[in-house]
Amino acid sequence: MTTKTRQHPAVTLSSVSHQYSGARQATLDAVSLTIPKRERVALIGPSGAGKSSLLALLDGRLASWTGQASVLGKTVLPGQKLSRAHRADIGFVFQEFALIERASVWQNVLNGRLGRMGTLASLMGRFSVEDERAVTQALEDVDLIDLTERRTDQLSGGQRQRVAIARCLAQEPKLILADEPISNLDPMRAEAVLQLLTSLAAKRDITVIFSSHQPELASKFADRILSLADGKIIVDRPTSELTSLDMRVLYQASEQPQLLRKIG
Amino acid sequence: MRGFPLTLALVAVVIWSGVSADIDLSKLVSSGVRMGDFLSRMYPPNFSVWPEVQKGLLETLRIAILGTLGSVFISTFLGVLAAQTLMPAAVYRPVRSLLALIRSIPLILVAMLMVGAVGLGPLPGILAITFHATGMLAKFYAEAIDDVQPAPVLALDSMGASGLQRLKFGIWPQMAPVILRDTIFRFELNLRESLVLGVVGAGGVGFYIQTYVRSFQYDKAATVAIVIAVLIVLIELINSAIRRKFS
Ligand SMILES: Nc1ncnc2c1ncn2[C@@H]1O[C@H](COP(=O)(O)OP(=O)(O)OP(=O)(O)O)[C@@H](O)[C@H]1O
Numbered sequence: 001m002t003t004k005t006r007q008h009p010a011v012t013l014s015s016v017s018h019q020y021s022g023a024r025q026a027t028l029d030a031v032s033l034t035i036p037k038r039e040r041v042a043l044i045g046p047s048g049a050g051k052s053s054l055l056a057l058l059d060g061r062l063a064s065w066t067g068q069a070s071v072l073g074k075t076v077l078p079g080q081k082l083s084r085a086h087r088a089d090i091g092f093v094f095q096e097f098a099l100i101e102r103a104s105v106w107q108n109v110l111n112g113r114l115g116r117m118g119t120l121a122s123l124m125g126r127f128s129v130e131d132e133r134a135v136t137q138a139l140e141d142v143d144l145i146d147l148t149e150r151r152t153d154q155l156s157g158g159q160r161q162r163v164a165i166a167r168c169l170a171q172e173p174k175l176i177l178a179d180e181p182i183s184n185l186d187p188m189r190a191e192a193v194l195q196l197l198t199s200l201a202a203k204r205d206i207t208v209i210f211s212s213h214q215p216e217l218a219s220k221f222a223d224r225i226l227s228l229a230d231g232k233i234i235v236d237r238p239t240s241e242l243t244s245l246d247m248r249v250l251y252q253a254s255e256q257p258q259l260l261r262k263i264g
Numbered sequence: 265m266r267g268f269p270l271t272l273a274l275v276a277v278v279i280w281s282g283v284s285a286d287i288d289l290s291k292l293v294s295s296g297v298r299m300g301d302f303l304s305r306m307y308p309p310n311f312s313v314w315p316e317v318q319k320g321l322l323e324t325l326r327i328a329i330l331g332t333l334g335s336v337f338i339s340t341f342l343g344v345l346a347a348q349t350l351m352p353a354a355v356y357r358p359v360r361s362l363l364a365l366i367r368s369i370p371l372i373l374v375a376m377l378m379v380g381a382v383g384l385g386p387l388p389g390i391l392a393i394t395f396h397a398t399g400m401l402a403k404f405y406a407e408a409i410d411d412v413q414p415a416p417v418l419a420l421d422s423m424g425a426s427g428l429q430r431l432k433f434g435i436w437p438q439m440a441p442v443i444l445r446d447t448i449f450r451f452e453l454n455l456r457e458s459l460v461l462g463v464v465g466a467g468g469v470g471f472y473i474q475t476y477v478r479s480f481q482y483d484k485a486a487t488v489a490i491v492i493a494v495l496i497v498l499i500e501l502i503n504s505a506i507r508r509k510f511s
């Protein structure tokens with residue numbers, strides 16, 4: 001059993017297709033891929049390519065798709081909510097942070113522990129020493145340990161993004177899905193946050209899939225690049241083997257979807 | 265040029281009010297003496313009535329507290345029914361109209377009707393406050409519910425939080441400060457408005473103003489007026505301090 005759980009990949013998709021009702025085009029068009037554990041994958045693609053939809057699918061939040069999907073060794077079914085334990089193993093960093101604005105930094109990060117504890121204990125505020133340790137560690141890792149009492153709505157964008165990452169780390173997930181974790185940040189902060197996310201994940205043996213509009217930055221911190229256009233994977237390569245032609249395609253794919261569509 | 269007919273209409277209205285009502289400007293001039301007499305009889309205020317005033321004030325406070333409590337109770341139900349994010353239009357629309365209707369009825373009118381229904385004393389005052397305050401409080405509660413951002417709640421769900429955990433850690437922290445602030449704000453209004461309820465016999469300190477004025481004991485009425493004024497300033501100070509705390 002132990003060997004088996006060690007061996008399964010973090011994600012496997014086989015001919016996954018999806019189309020929003022009423023949409024003319026498929027969001028995902030027969031996508032198949034395997035992502036081994038501990039890999040850091042960048043998902044590149046223009047607006048509307050289907051990045052968010054794919055990440056939502058892996059998080060068990062997409063309805064009415066076809067094909068097979070398995071995340072952390074457990075099957076994901078269309079429109080079927082994942083079990084609590086499964087959800088707790090998958091961390092999600094939202095583009096708009098999705099923090100409780102009126103709550104403190106500490107409370108927001110502590111919320112990351114909810115999936116790992118009994119409902120009754122949490123309602124009575126009985127967080128364990130282990131919970132507090134995980135929260136403290138996460139806050140230290142994102143360098144926010146001095147702002148724990150600060151209300152979240154009094155933070156800068158970069159600080160909020162770090163709170164969101166800390167919440168995700170406190171959750172101690174095995175897989176982190178991050179939907180454009182840097183698109184709300186200025187270039188300097190973007191690089192720092194991406195560096196933080198990928199290095200902390202590596203340190204903790206966490207698989208990471210993050211989406212981005214910025215191929216260059218993404219390839220700097222990922223092991224592998226996946227480029228999505230019109231629901232299809234058009235580039236899939238280890239970042240170490242990226243050619244300048246690949247980069248050109250990636251740039252075109254991330255910036256000029258119309259042009260690419262004409263070529264294709 | 266478009267404003268001209270409006271200006272004309274306004275002037276006409278003012279002239280009409282002046283000439284058709286039974287108002288004689290000369291009366292205002294000659295009443296100077298009477299007014300002076302009235303004011304001089306208020307001075308010095310007679311503080312011997314303090315025990316009665318104190319009793320009345322405590323009753324006013326009780327009316328405001330119980331009226332607010334009743335209103336919080338009813339507003340919790342009506343607030344949920346008036347929430348766009350929870351109810352279909354067929355429910356929240358009529359409930360919202362009802363709340364608007366309630367808000368539009370002046371408290372003093374409600375109080376008079378309540379006195380007619382249940383007799384003199386603090387009870388009609390409490391009922392009137394409950395009724396009147398609900399029009400505003402239920403609307404505030406509905407807005408607090410509607411303002412809850414779904415994204416952070418969805419995030420908790422995605423992290424494995426259970427339904428009750430989402431309520432406690434996702435929805436409640438977004439609503440609680442708003443609801444607390446609005447309730448305190450409404451309590452302040454209730455306290456302020458219930459000061460005059462006694463004038464129509466619905467209990468509280470207002471009763472004494474009416475009694476003393478009717479019996480020409482202006483020095484005593486002055487005491488009540490001063491106490492009420494001081495109280496209102498006090499409430500205002502406390503309220504602004506509290507409002508700074510919750511935002
Ligand atoms: N709820 C929805 N209903 C219908 N169509 C949708 C819905 N959500 C997304 N779409 C459409 O599906 C396609 C893929 O959307 P998706 O959000 O996955 O793209 P994305 O790559 O994340 O884009 P972005 O970079 O703008 O975030 C788009 O054409 C979008 O308009």
Ligand SMILES: [Mg+2]
Nearest residue numbers: 051052053179
């Ligand atoms: Mg997206």
